[in-house]
Amino acid sequence: MSWDRHHSRSESLAAEAGIARRTGNSTQAEELYRQAAAAEREALDSVPGDKQRTWGITAVSAVALWYKGREYKIAEQLAYRCLALEQIPSFAEAQLRDLLQVIWTAYAAEQTGVRFVPGDVLVSVKGGQVIHGGAPLDLIVRKVEGIQAVLFRTVEMLLDRPFRKHGGPPLDVQSMFKPWLFQAPAGSYQFAVRVQEPEQQGLYADARPKVERVTATFFQVLQATAGNPETDLPTLVQDPLYRGAFLSLSRNLAPTGKTFERLEVRDASAPTEPVASFALETRQLINAALRKAKPARAMAFSDEAATIEGTLRAVHLDEDWLEVATNDLPPNHIRVDEASDALDDVVGPMVNHKVVVTAVRRGAKYLYRDIELEE
16 A cells, blocks of 8 residues: 555544544544554555655654554654664654653653643743753743743633633632643753643533643644734634733743744644744734734823833732832832733733833823733
8 A cells, every 4th residue: 555545544543533532532532543643654664765755754743643642652662763764854853852752751641640631832942042952040930931821821711711810720720730841852942831631530521622622722822822813813712801811921922032032832742733933023913913902091181101111029900000110220119000901920920020011101190001021
């Protein structure tokens, strides 16, 4: 049988597996992924010798499918055999090494009884002060917090929870959906995040299909905000409150160009899927989408637009204010009122960091309009 026929059968089985996974039937999905992997392995053996790129794509696909079928040992052994070949294409070598890291961590976790929802979040931070395998600690901590905030918001949206304006995620969501942080192969700087499956499955039995879609929806949200936030995100996220939260949280992931140049998020177990790429122009796109999403407040005749640059020193959203210490020497401490529109998971990580606050000056008072990090 030719490569075409083996590969077509693999694609068909993988598509069926994806449907089973989205409907919450993980057992059937894993069996279909194993069948798809076996067909792709046959396709790999059928690739003509002069089709190196086709061979590389097929090798990565076969390893990824064995992994999705939870056949970790088979996936690992096939990856090793492929990496041992001298003529392996460079793109396939890099993707197989990423997959090996994913396989090792999944296997180690499963040996302790921990299982994760489908999807492996691989975050890469590049350029600027970031070097190969290293980055400023405070930068990476902020990005990890930002990724976690988007994941929790995704869970709450999928479970049809009321929109959370203040405070952290509900305690049951925090305890049932635990993000884990894993090391990743050295790139510019990379880290991996996976979401643990709920331990008490009975509490979420009716929502099982939604649980299975957490990571996939997370990727779709980031791809929409990074790609075309004004048109793609409303199609995916109908609730305007959730849409605004995702825009604000995603903006915090994007660079200003001062510390780093690009942040990319992808599913390490699906190397051919699109990457959510946040660059300097992405922040500008998100800002434009936020301005259109938030209707302008009425301004009095004497009001003046104001921009406050400095360090966020205090936040009390319940009492409707925040405080910024300006960059002046000595700094001025400016209180900004009417800040209840700000979200805790957006503003909280900004405390003691450089920010830019957009406000309206009304006499001696400053009234809040927007806030963003200044890397």
